[in-house]
Amino acid sequence: MATQFTRMLAGRNTAVVLASLGAGTLATGYLLTDSTAAAERRMLYPPSADFPDLRKHNNCMAASLTPAIYAHLRDKTTPNNWTLNQSIQTGVDNPGHPFIKTVGMVAGDEETYEVFSEIFDPVIKDRHNGYDPRTMKHPTDLDSSKITSGVFDERYVLSSRVRTGRSIRGLSLPPACSRAERREVERVAVMALSGLKGDLAGRYYSLGDMNEREQQQLIDEHFLFDKPVSPLLMSAGMARDWPDARGIWHNNQKNFLIWINEEDHTRIISMEKGGNMKRVFERFCRGLKQVEQLIHERGWEFMWNERLGYILTCPSNLGTGLRAGVHVRLPNLSKDPRFSKILENLRLQKRGTGGVDTAATGDTFDISNNDRLGKSEVELVQLVVDGVNYLIDCEKRLERGQDIKIPTPLAQFRR
Amino acid sequence: MPFGNTHNKLKMNYSSDQEFPDLTKHNNHMAKILTPEIYSNLRDKETPSGFTLDDVIQTGIDNPGHPFIMTVGCVAGDEETYEVFKELLDPVIEDRHGGYKPSDKHKTDINPDNLQGGDDLDSNYVLSSRVRTGRSVRGFCLPPHCSRGERRAIEDLSIQSLDVLDGDLKGTYYALKNMTDEEQQQLIDDHFLFDKPVSPLLLASGMARDWPDGRGIWHNEGKTFLVWVNEEDHLRVISMQKGGNMKEVFNRFCTGLTKIESLFKDRGHEFMWNEHLGYVLTCPSNLGTGLRAGVHVKIPNLSKHESFGEVLKRLRLQKRGTGGVDTAAVGGVFDISNADRLGFSEVELVQMVVDGVRLMVDMEKRLEAGQAIDDLMPEQK
Numbered sequence: 001m002a003t004q005f006t007r008m009l010a011g012r013n014t015a016v017v018l019a020s021l022g023a024g025t026l027a028t029g030y031l032l033t034d035s036t037a038a039a040e041r042r043m044l045y046p047p048s049a050d051f052p053d054l055r056k057h058n059n060c061m062a063a064s065l066t067p068a069i070y071a072h073l074r075d076k077t078t079p080n081n082w083t084l085n086q087s088i089q090t091g092v093d094n095p096g097h098p099f100i101k102t103v104g105m106v107a108g109d110e111e112t113y114e115v116f117s118e119i120f121d122p123v124i125k126d127r128h129n130g131y132d133p134r135t136m137k138h139p140t141d142l143d144s145s146k147i148t149s150g151v152f153d154e155r156y157v158l159s160s161r162v163r164t165g166r167s168i169r170g171l172s173l174p175p176a177c178s179r180a181e182r183r184e185v186e187r188v189a190v191m192a193l194s195g196l197k198g199d200l201a202g203r204y205y206s207l208g209d210m211n212e213r214e215q216q217q218l219i220d221e222h223f224l225f226d227k228p229v230s231p232l233l234m235s236a237g238m239a240r241d242w243p244d245a246r247g248i249w250h251n252n253q254k255n256f257l258i259w260i261n262e263e264d265h266t267r268i269i270s271m272e273k274g275g276n277m278k279r280v281f282e283r284f285c286r287g288l289k290q291v292e293q294l295i296h297e298r299g300w301e302f303m304w305n306e307r308l309g310y311i312l313t314c315p316s317n318l319g320t321g322l323r324a325g326v327h328v329r330l331p332n333l334s335k336d337p338r339f340s341k342i343l344e345n346l347r348l349q350k351r352g353t354g355g356v357d358t359a360a361t362g363d364t365f366d367i368s369n370n371d372r373l374g375k376s377e378v379e380l381v382q383l384v385v386d387g388v389n390y391l392i393d394c395e396k397r398l399e400r401g402q403d404i405k406i407p408t409p410l411a412q413f414r415r
Numbered sequence: 416m417p418f419g420n421t422h423n424k425l426k427m428n429y430s431s432d433q434e435f436p437d438l439t440k441h442n443n444h445m446a447k448i449l450t451p452e453i454y455s456n457l458r459d460k461e462t463p464s465g466f467t468l469d470d471v472i473q474t475g476i477d478n479p480g481h482p483f484i485m486t487v488g489c490v491a492g493d494e495e496t497y498e499v500f501k502e503l504l505d506p507v508i509e510d511r512h513g514g515y516k517p518s519d520k521h522k523t524d525i526n527p528d529n530l531q532g533g534d535d536l537d538s539n540y541v542l543s544s545r546v547r548t549g550r551s552v553r554g555f556c557l558p559p560h561c562s563r564g565e566r567r568a569i570e571d572l573s574i575q576s577l578d579v580l581d582g583d584l585k586g587t588y589y590a591l592k593n594m595t596d597e598e599q600q601q602l603i604d605d606h607f608l609f610d611k612p613v614s615p616l617l618l619a620s621g622m623a624r625d626w627p628d629g630r631g632i633w634h635n636e637g638k639t640f641l642v643w644v645n646e647e648d649h650l651r652v653i654s655m656q657k658g659g660n661m662k663e664v665f666n667r668f669c670t671g672l673t674k675i676e677s678l679f680k681d682r683g684h685e686f687m688w689n690e691h692l693g694y695v696l697t698c699p700s701n702l703g704t705g706l707r708a709g710v711h712v713k714i715p716n717l718s719k720h721e722s723f724g725e726v727l728k729r730l731r732l733q734k735r736g737t738g739g740v741d742t743a744a745v746g747g748v749f750d751i752s753n754a755d756r757l758g759f760s761e762v763e764l765v766q767m768v769v770d771g772v773r774l775m776v777d778m779e780k781r782l783e784a785g786q787a788i789d790d791l792m793p794e795q796k
Contacts, residue, residue, distance in 0.1 A: 050563045052625060178425065179433075180430075240473060244437050
């Protein structure tokens with residue numbers, strides 16, 4: 001865990017040291033460059049002149065941002081000079097959809113969540129079903145041995161996958177990072193990954209240096225990520241300098257995969273065909289722990305703290321950042337009008353087989369956990385295991401002409 | 416306000432070489448000119464409003480360009496950008512504007528009486544005539560960098576000034592965010608409505624932030640004089656009408672512009688202008704006059720002729736499709752306009768278009784009649 005490491009301080013800058021000291025030191029933030037020009041601008045344009053027009057907006061940021069909060073925070077910056085306006089730009093530019101509530105803000109660095117906590121805390125609470133960062137603690141648990149019944153009926157479950165993200169402490173996040181910082185993330189990650197052995201040994205493909213053949217191979221394997229086109233990501237500045245310092249690492253067995261510098265510093269994915277979620281999660285945990293150990297040896301660590309768990313670019317991915325899911329065939333259940341309610345009570349979500357914002361093809365759905373924060377990794381994967389087993393049971397019953405029941409809703413947080 | 420990694424302090428912990436962008440696959444003016452040395456000299460500088468070199472060049476890094484089309488690859492965030500980053504922008508300007516030197520002076524001439532002819536283009540061929548330019552309001556940051564407060568202030572100022580216009584220039588302002596469906600459809604049918612930019616060139620520079628806040632369209636009742644507020648520049652001013660009477664279009668253009676300028680001055684604001692760069696706009700390609708005078712002209716025969724490209728080049732004209740920049744021609748109808756912006760006055764540029772299009776229509780008539788056009792080939796202007 002982040003608290004148990006040996007730090008090599010040679011060459012680290014003060015921001016890293018401050019970040020590791022924790023929240024309180026940075027809560028007050030720093031004032032913008034106090035040049036005369038900047039001071040004049042502040043006078044000419046008080047916060048009320050700059051307050052965004054959010055009347056047609058439907059996202060978590062727009063629901064929580066008030067003129068008063070904006071006025072308190074507009075002129076503050078994190079130690080790296082990231083501002084509130086930069087955090088909320090994506091939410092201002094993307095009013096949202098009546099049915100889909102996006103988050104509408106991003107972090108530029110670890111300190112963002114502290115300096116701008118006045119807006120981030122209510123947004124986190126809104127997005128994470130009442131998790132209150134001011135009073136609650138997030139549990140981290142990567143002990144995969146605790147998972148039970150984690151092998152699904154392969155007549156229904158076609159594939160299993162677990163993903164999360166990790167950020168490297170001391171380097172700015174994708175909306176804010178400079179080219180050199182992004183290249184440093186790549187260097188640190190690739191160096192660590194090159195130390196993986198056995199079934200985890202693999203290689204790195206830099207997006208910029210890839211040849212056509214490699215590219216086609218990675219597309220065929222469904223590994224390749226492309227330059228973001230979603231306006232949500234573009235407005236947040238994450239696609240700058242593409243494809244500089246972006247790449248994909250995967251093991252030789254092609255079931256453990258890392259994306260570098262896409263929406264987060266790193267996205268870690270464990271996947272395989274079939275229904276052995278337990279094995280997928282075991283490899284996931286083992287791989288994550290080894291990568292963490294390898295970066296520790298070089299004096300780096302992941303961004304993590306007690307209140308928010310693992311720190312990622314989008315507040316929706318805080319905590320575990322974990323999405324555990326399956327591609328599962330549910331031809332009968334998916335036509336049953338109770339399907340959505342069953343999913344809701346099991347705290348699961350459905351997506352199309354192309355991932356977020358895609359439609360299902362045929363009767364095959366991507367089913368995964370809704371929650372990210374407030375429950376540990378083990379709890380979430382167990383929830384998916386139990387939930388998918390329940391769905392398969394429903395499917396089998398409907399096949400046999402039997403009736404199904406809507407399960408009682410699962411509890412929110414136990415802490 | 417700062418965009419992207421504008422004020423990222425951690426980047427100064429890295430050397431200039433570590434930060435230098437990878438431009439090996441790029442084809443734009445910025446990529447041709449930016450060297451590690453220039454980058455190193457300029458990377459810790461900022462304009463008084465906080466615009467940095469990385470802000471200037473981001474759009475050029477994110478859009479490597481096309482082997483055939485040479486884009487500029489940089490933008491200004493404020494008037495001072497052209498000073499603080501002259502080491503990069505002067506050579507970019509020289510490259511883009513046909514050798515215009517840092518010591519050259521640009522002349523401004525918006526006196527329509529100085530235009531010869533232009534009321535005589537054959538309307539059987541010239542379907543419509545149009546002149547556009549841009550203006551920036553001094554003291555405000557430009558679209559890539561301005562805050563919401565500034566953008567709204569520019570909008571307010573524009574509305575106040577345009578409201579005073581009378582006679583054939585009297586008109587109405589339509590704010591993009593308050594438009595009714597009916598108004599929107601009308602403006603689309605009139606070919607007036609500008610939409611949120613989709614071009615990655617513009618998006619990467621931050622110009623579309625906060626859309627549609629502070630953006631709008633003003634036009635006169637006759638629908639021949641139009642102002643875009645806060646699109647790619649603070650103001651884009653357009654005079655247009657059907658047919659070939661470019662002189663009338665230019666008259667209205669100059670009268671309208673002059674009036675607007677004096678109305679802004681009444682409110683204590685002037686346009687960004689200097690002796691060397693003329694009118695200062697967001698994209699270096701629009702410096703000087705920022706003027707594009709053009710016609711939609713039917714030249715199905717000429718456009719297929721092997722010398723078409725050469726004719727355009729010698730006349731200092733360029734062709735576009737009838738949808739504007741980056742569109743294709745439809746039915747032999749081309750948008751023909753001046754290629755230059757800087758180093759020639761407004762009158763000189765419109766004169767080139769008037770004379771050039773007149774010649775091109777003559778050539779088209781010859782080709783229609785099955786005759787040659789060799790004797791009509793112009794000298795290089």
